[in-house]
Amino acid sequence: MRKPRNVAILALPGVQLLDVCGPLDVFAEANAQVAAEVYQLRIIGSRAGPIRSSSGARLLPDFIVGDRMPEKLDTLLVAGCPNAAEATPDVRVLDWLRKAVPTVRRYGSVCSGAFFLAAAGLLEGRRVTTHWAVAARLAQAFPGVIIDADAIHVRDGRIRTAAGVTAGLDLALALVEEDLGRDVALKVAGQLVMFFKRPGGQLQFSRHGTAAPTGRSGLQEVQRWIVANPGLPHDIPSLAARLGLSARHFTRLFTHEVGTTPAAWVEQARVTAARALLESGDAAPKQVASQCGFANADTLRRTFARHVGITPAEYRKRYSAPC
Secondary structure (H helix, E strand, O other): OOOOEEEEEEOOOOOOHHHHHHHHHHHHHHHHHHOOOOEEEEEEEOOOOOEEOOOOOEEOOOEEOOOOOOOOOOEEEEOOOOOOOOOOOOHHHHHHHHHHHHHOOEEEEEHHHHHHHHHOOOOOOOEEOOOOOOHHHHHHHOOOOEEOOOOOEEEEOOEEEEOOOOHHHHHHHHHHHHHHOHHHHHHHHHHOOOOOOOOOOHHHHOOOOOOOOOOOHHHHHHHHHHHHOOOOOOOHHHHHHHHOOOHHHHHHHHHHHHOOOHHHHHHHHHHHHHHHHHHHOOOOHHHHHHHOOOOOHHHHHHHHHHHHOOOHHHHHHHHOOOO
């Protein structure tokens, strides 16, 4: 490339430091690998002065929103903040994003930075990802945005989005591969001791959806019974009988107050129990299935993969406690 690609990351007050530094280090390593300044790296702030991150460390921006930059941006990423889902976006920042995005080759976000792009109307009708813990809230706040809650990073046209925190490195590496090819990206991954293609999606890290009692006290008692005894049948009639209700009335009440069907809640409770067994023990798949209420090891494997994104065997390999 004759001219460096200008890559900028918008860092707002309270930014997650790794959302900024992680991608920048990937691009900087790409420069080192090709012994040339392929990427010029910039941090953009919302106002003058240091940007205080969520960890307390401060970043000095190269430019401020609204400044006239001496070079055209090639890539613009918006870093996330732990409170992005609750924060009221700065109108000046949203206006700047709406003006800046049409002029760049590609744009996107890391982690909860997707909330700011969505608030600016720049993700409407597009497929994106964000941190698993706030994916449902992003979908609720912006129903026109298509959320892939399991993806590590997503490409949709000019948009590139990454899941939580360290996924920003994965995204930046994918951008390096787009620009400079697989060989350079492999060298960058090796130097930074990171996966070239991370196995599995982000749901393997998620504790979202872990079965937790909710609703009126009687329903919570039933839920605690299920959690304490995941291996029992837990059919609708037997659960309804614990409250002295008809199966039909129990199902309607449970679904209304808990927000999901009894069958779905039982399945989630069993997956949670299986995760705990896989993390802490060395029981065979058949034993895990039996103790957690699955018909057999194959049913466990299929259900577990649907909820967690990887098989029980792979989950144990990654997350079991050392002997």
